[in-house]
Amino acid sequence: MKEKKYEAIVFDLDGTLLNTLEDLMDSVNYALRTCGIQERSYEEIRHFVGNGIERLLELAVPNGSDNPQFDRAYALFKEYYGEHCNDKTDLYPGIRELLDTLKQEGFLMAIVSNKYYEGVQTLKEQYFKDYLQVAIGEREGIRKKPAPDTVLAALKELKVPKEKAVYIGDSEVDIATAANTGMDCITVGWGFRTREEQEAAGGKVFVDSPMEVMELLYLN
Secondary structure (H helix, E strand, C coil): CCCECCCEEEECCECCCEECHHHHHHHHHHHHHHCCCCCCCHHHHHHHCCCCHHHHHHHHCCCHHHCCCHHHHHHHHHHHHHHHCCCCCEECCCHHHHHHHHHHCCCEEEEEEEEEHHHHHHHHHHHHCCCCCEEEEECCCCCCCCCCHHHHHHHHHHCCCHHHEEEEECCHHHHHHHHHHCCEEEEECCCCCCHHHHHHCCCCCEECCHHHHHHHCECC
16 A cells, blocks of 8 residues: 555635636726726736635736725626625536545545635535535634645644645745745646646646646655
């Protein structure tokens, strides 16, 4: 029997497990359109995501939070996204098989996201309740990624030391989060960033399909 290198996997959510980009884009553009602001392209939204929804809106709205329309746009986005966050969102191909295999082989799993806490819980219930022990989103009183705080909170709930866990994500925020936490990191090739962007951010270990993850979880 192969010996496990890790006991737990901490996943990023958007761009790693779920393709949420089109619903995020539609919600941002609804808010911008309603406020009379020019809409943003798919490519622009792809670059804006990763640091939570407030930062997403700061980047999408000209002059960010200094714009007199910002608070209205932010409120419109949250209301619209709350109702439409699952219109086009779905698991990436192969993720269900990966989660099934991880569960069968006894790995503990958590999600740590910069998405607002309530949204993470909703998506956990819909997609991950049979797999995950812990799901943490952005909330008051705890620093969001790339600070290590939310990841350390997840590991505490799992009762697993960081040396026995691996972080899996798709963006420069995730690569920095793993480094700041002192964890090994696996960077996925199907998310919101290109390989060039990931390598420039310090990514070292890459997978191009979900089941490739399994090859990295055991000692040789």
